[in-house]
Amino acid sequence: MTVSSYLERRWDVVLQLTLEHLIAVGLAVGIATLLGIALAILVYRNDRAVAVLLVVVNTLFTVPALAYFGALIVIVGLGWTSAITVLAIYALLPIVRNTITGLREVDPAVVRAATGMGMSKTQRLLRVELPLAYPVILSGLRVATVLIVGIAAIGSYVAGPGLGELIFSGLSSLGSVRAVPEITIGTVAIVLVALVLDAILA
Amino acid sequence: MSTPGEPMIRLDKLTKQYPGQEAPAVDAVDLAVPTGEIVILVGPSGCGKTTTLEMINRLIEPSSGRIFLEGEDVTHVNADQLRRRMGYVIQQIGLFPHQTIAQNIAVVPRMLGWKDARINDRVDELLHLVGLDPGRYRNRYPKEMSGGQRQRVGVARAMAADPPVMLMDEPFGATDPITRERLQNEFLRIQEDIRKTIVFVTHDIDEAIKMGDRIAILAEGSQIAQYDTPEAILTSPASEFVEQFLGSGILLKRLNLSRVEDVHVATGEWPTIGPDTTYDQARQHLQQSGRTHLLLLDAQRRPDRWIAAIDLDRDRDLSMAGTRVQACVDSRATLNDALQEMLLNANGVAVVVDRDGVYAGTLDLETIIAAIREMRSGTAVPGDT
Numbered sequence: 125m126t127v128s129s130y131l132e133r134r135w136d137v138v139l140q141l142t143l144e145h146l147i148a149v150g151l152a153v154g155i156a157t158l159l160g161i162a163l164a165i166l167v168y169r170n171d172r173a174v175a176v177l178l179v180v181v182n183t184l185f186t187v188p189a190l191a192y193f194g195a196l197i198v199i200v201g202l203g204w205t206s207a208i209t210v211l212a213i214y215a216l217l218p219i220v221r222n223t224i225t226g227l228r229e230v231d232p233a234v235v236r237a238a239t240g241m242g243m244s245k246t247q248r249l250l251r252v253e254l255p256l257a258y259p260v261i262l263s264g265l266r267v268a269t270v271l272i273v274g275i276a277a278i279g280s281y282v283a284g285p286g287l288g289e290l291i292f293s294g295l296s297s298l299g300s301v302r303a304v305p306e307i308t309i310g311t312v313a314i315v316l317v318a319l320v321l322d323a324i325l326a
Numbered sequence: 327m328s329t330p331g332e333p334m335i336r337l338d339k340l341t342k343q344y345p346g347q348e349a350p351a352v353d354a355v356d357l358a359v360p361t362g363e364i365v366i367l368v369g370p371s372g373c374g375k376t377t378t379l380e381m382i383n384r385l386i387e388p389s390s391g392r393i394f395l396e397g398e399d400v401t402h403v404n405a406d407q408l409r410r411r412m413g414y415v416i417q418q419i420g421l422f423p424h425q426t427i428a429q430n431i432a433v434v435p436r437m438l439g440w441k442d443a444r445i446n447d448r449v450d451e452l453l454h455l456v457g458l459d460p461g462r463y464r465n466r467y468p469k470e471m472s473g474g475q476r477q478r479v480g481v482a483r484a485m486a487a488d489p490p491v492m493l494m495d496e497p498f499g500a501t502d503p504i505t506r507e508r509l510q511n512e513f514l515r516i517q518e519d520i521r522k523t524i525v526f527v528t529h530d531i532d533e534a535i536k537m538g539d540r541i542a543i544l545a546e547g548s549q550i551a552q553y554d555t556p557e558a559i560l561t562s563p564a565s566e567f568v569e570q571f572l573g574s575g576i577l578l579k580r581l582n583l584s585r586v587e588d589v590h591v592a593t594g595e596w597p598t599i600g601p602d603t604t605y606d607q608a609r610q611h612l613q614q615s616g617r618t619h620l621l622l623l624d625a626q627r628r629p630d631r632w633i634a635a636i637d638l639d640r641d642r643d644l645s646m647a648g649t650r651v652q653a654c655v656d657s658r659a660t661l662n663d664a665l666q667e668m669l670l671n672a673n674g675v676a677v678v679v680d681r682d683g684v685y686a687g688t689l690d691l692e693t694i695i696a697a698i699r700e701m702r703s704g705t706a707v708p709g710d711t
């Protein structure tokens with residue numbers, strides 16, 4: 125079976141898996157963005173707290189995906205929840221790091237002027253610091269998104285959603301006619317999804 | 327306005343002890359800033375000027391002591407609300423780079439909940455006041471403006487909600503000398519109309535003398551070495567520290583005390599002609615005056631060219647003859663500024679103009695020397711007699 129004949133017969137499955145992949149990545153990035161920006165805002169004024177938070181998210185980032193999946197299967201079982209939790213954990217590092225950097229790079233004179241004019245902490249954050257940090261935060265989001273598009277493939281190992289299912293299915297049936305098209309299509313689709321998201325967020 | 331005689335701002339034993347430092351950065355300072363005056367805090371770098379200033383709007387919280395605004399103890403009131411009652415200008419300006427000039431100026435009025443129409447009117451009024459054409463500049467971003475223009479916007483922004491008090495920390499410090507002088511003159515002109523109470527920090531004694539109604543000369547720990555009018559400080563320095571800080575050339579510095587409008591600006595010293603003057607009239611005028619040059623004024627009576635006898639030529643247009651008047655001094659400029667102009671000008675004369683740029687007269691070296699003499703004889707230094 126060739127890639128094209130496989131696509132002809134099972135394009136609906138490929139499309140559905142691609143959509144699932146996108147949804148999983150979107151949910152994970154969404155959760156990580158809310159959590160990551162909130163954490164960054166809580167700590168960015170305090171050097172000590174920044175150091176602690178960065179150590180924590182860095183450490184979380186270095187744990188291998190399979191270790192998380194193993195642990196999460198025990199806690200929440202197989203499925204979407206485990207997969208998305210793990211993806212969100214990985215997305216946290218670039219988002220937290222960039223938000224902190226962006227907020228701390230705002231010109232101190234601008235912050236001083238804002239405070240001197242009587243802006244409250246919240247007003248200053250919403251009207252001055254976050255808008256000025258926005259480009260850096262966005263680039264963190266982009267890195268996180270592209271990164272977890274790849275990692276999401278592993279999620280299928282714990283019956284999570286997405287294109288990983290094609291790859292794992294192909295790998296488990298090596299030697300059969302559908303193995304090569306499945307692995308090829310799964311891999312190429314993931315790369316395409318990553319490229320498209322990267323372009324959208326640029 | 328509060329109780330008569332009560333200063334706008336009063337500092338009572340105000341102290342700041344930064345953690346981990348031996349001596350306080352500001353040590354029990356008492357200071358009264360009278361309503362409508364410019365009070366200058368001047369002193370060597372690191373003596374505590376900025377710390378003192380920023381305790382007034384509580385950007386820095388005092389360790390002890392009290393701050394009074396119009397008689398009200400504001401040491402512990404809500405700091406954000408306190409700050410909206412005081413304009414604040416810093417050396418780095420700190421305009422919001424993501425907002426237009428109009429949005430920058432509108433920050434405080436917006437926080438105070440002004441209506442859009444009122445805010446727009448106010449923005450235009452302020453841009454006019456600081457000499458920027460609203461049509462041209464209100465929608466620009468700060469990075470599209472020169473340093474001097476940004477500094478003007480910084481001042482306009484601080485004045486936006488018409489606060490009674492302005493705090494200014496080396497506001498013109500980051501500009502080149504020519505821009506700085508212009509900004510100083512403009513600001514004095516504005517202050518003549520608005521009569522704000524201003525606390526102004528600088529490390530430049532010449533700027534202090536020029537801008538201040540009163541000067542506080544600060545030593546280490548923001549200790550006030552002398553607090554008086556510029557005249558009194560220059561003529562009778564209270565201590566060796568003050569004398570040293572004033573530095574050499576004290577007589578020249580006194581030239582910063584007098585403005586061009588305070589001395590005799592000669593109006594008939596040099597013959598003037600208008601743009602419609604004919605060659606023959608000009609020649610005759612010059613001969614009758616017995617002077618070396620004629621001053622050509624344009625249709626708005628603004629100084630245009632210096633024309634000598636040899637420049638007069640029957641076949642040439644008068645508006646092309648002679649040399650262009652390089653720079654004119656504002657009547658609000660100091661004698662020091664005027665002296666600089668004279669030294670740059672070929673015939674040793676400074677042309678004086680009023681605030682609209684209209685010819686007001688001329689100033690020569692003799693007038694300046696006479697002014698110096700008067701200062702020396704008029705106000706004797708104690709112990710000098």
Ligand SMILES: Nc1ncnc2c1ncn2[C@@H]1O[C@H](COP(=O)(O)OP(=O)(O)O)[C@@H](O)[C@H]1O
Binds near residue numbers: 372376377
């Ligand atoms: N945030 C701070 N923490 C510790 N020390 C400070 C701080 N700000 C200023 N200082 C110290 O306080 C002294 C006065 O500083 P400052 O008020 O900025 O002086 P000036 O404005 O006269 O140059 C200096 O010795 C300075 O190092």
Ligand SMILES: [Mg+2]
Binds near residue numbers: 375376377
């Ligand atoms: Mg300072």
